[in-house]
Each structure stands twice: as C-alpha cells, then as structure tokens.
Amino acid sequence: MPQPQTQAVQPKVTYTKGDIVLFRDVERFWLGLPGHTFVGRVERSWTHADTRKVLYDLTELSGNRARAGIDPDYMRLLPATDAMHDIDTAPLSEPDTGAMTPAAVAWLRQHLAQDAALPAQHI
Incomplete structure (x- = not known):
C-alpha cells in the first residue's frame, strides 16, 4: 500500500509592529539570484485594496532599507528564544569563559554589574 505523502504546512501567523522576521524576496x-533572504523588523501591516490580502512593510536590518508590500507567505518569525539560546545555555560552571559565546559573556557582565549596583537587602 503506498504511503501518503506529507507536506509541511506553515501555520498562519499575524505579525505585529516590532517583530523580527526572516523574509525572502x-x-x-x-x-x-543571490541576496534573496533578509532579516527585517515589521513596521506596519495593511490590506491590499484589490486582493484583500494582508501585506507588511518592513525595515531590512542589514541596510536599514524600507521594504513595502511583503507577502507573509514569505516571512517567518525569528523568536527571541532562538536569538538568546547561546546565553540561556551558557556553561556557567565552566571556569574558562572562552567556552562561552561572546554574547553570553556580555550578558553576564551586564547582569553582574546591575547586581553590584543594587543596595544590600536587609531582612
């Protein structure tokens, strides 16, 4: 008996102003052609007058260039959890900070500096 073919289905996503997305020209x-995939920030959404499809205006982050009328079928949300994964999984028990990514080290330095600036709590 032949196996049914499966196809990945991207769920419908509504993007909001400020979302960071990957989009494809x-x-x-x-x-x-090269240079077809970019990272952008959602600036606004609008509905096309003829097709009634919701489209998005983005700012391309690498060149701060405006991109208008981007079809959401060619956009994917870049979740903060993915961007922060290296910090969240930093090997804090490692004595060698070289084992951590630069982002993790920077976050730790900032976090420790903020803790040092707080007044001591008396119970």
Whole structure:
C-alpha cells in the first residue's frame, strides 16, 4: 500500500509592529539570484485594496532599507528564544569563559554589574 505523502504546512501567523522576521524576496529567489533572504523588523501591516490580502512593510536590518508590500507567505518569525539560546545555555560552571559565546559573556557582565549596583537587602 503506498504511503501518503506529507507536506509541511506553515501555520498562519499575524505579525505585529516590532517583530523580527526572516523574509525572502520571492522574485530574486525563484530567479536564482543571490541576496534573496533578509532579516527585517515589521513596521506596519495593511490590506491590499484589490486582493484583500494582508501585506507588511518592513525595515531590512542589514541596510536599514524600507521594504513595502511583503507577502507573509514569505516571512517567518525569528523568536527571541532562538536569538538568546547561546546565553540561556551558557556553561556557567565552566571556569574558562572562552567556552562561552561572546554574547553570553556580555550578558553576564551586564547582569553582574546591575547586581553590584543594587543596595544590600536587609531582612
């Protein structure tokens, strides 16, 4: 008996202002041109007058360039948990800070500096 083919289905996502997303310039992608995938920040959403499809205006973060009318089918949310994974999983028990990523070390330094600035708590 043949096995049914499965296809990944991307759930419908509504993006909000300030979301960080990965988006693809679909024309460049399908033409095989380089530089088709970017990281951007959502600036606003709007509904196309003819198609009634919700589209997004983004700011491309690498060049601070505005991109208008991006189709959400070619966007993916970049969750903060992924961006912060290296900090969240930093080997704090390691005596060698070289085992940590620079982001983890920077976060720890900032966190320790904030703790040192707090007045002592008396119980």
